Amino acid sequence: MPSELPAxxxxxxxxxETRLAFQEQALVELNDALAASRIEAAENAEVLRRTLDALKQSRGEFYADPSEEPPPPHY
Structure with missing residues (x-):
């Protein structure tokens, strides 16, 4: 039995050690996925910001300032 103990x-x-190696690999993969997700979220936020800016600008074209409008014909 004593010879079995070292084995x-x-x-x-x-x-x-095998489990640790797999966990380290999984951690690297998760870190890469998280970094990619953060980059994608930042890109999506930028697209959303630009879209909102464009929407605000186009809304301004549709809803002109009333002071710039000519008076109605009955005046």
Whole structure:
């Protein structure tokens, strides 16, 4: 039995090292995915900002300032 103990310990260490390697790889992949997600969110926010600016500008064209409008014909 004493000779089995070092072999069992070595097997456990190898298993733990393998698990650690997989966890490190998963962590790298998650970090990459999070970074890509943040970049995409920033790009989407910029597109939304530009769209809102364009909408505000086009709204201004449709709804002109009443002071600039000519008086109605009955005046």
């Amino acid at each position: 069992q310990l070595e097997q456990r260490i190898v298993e733990l």
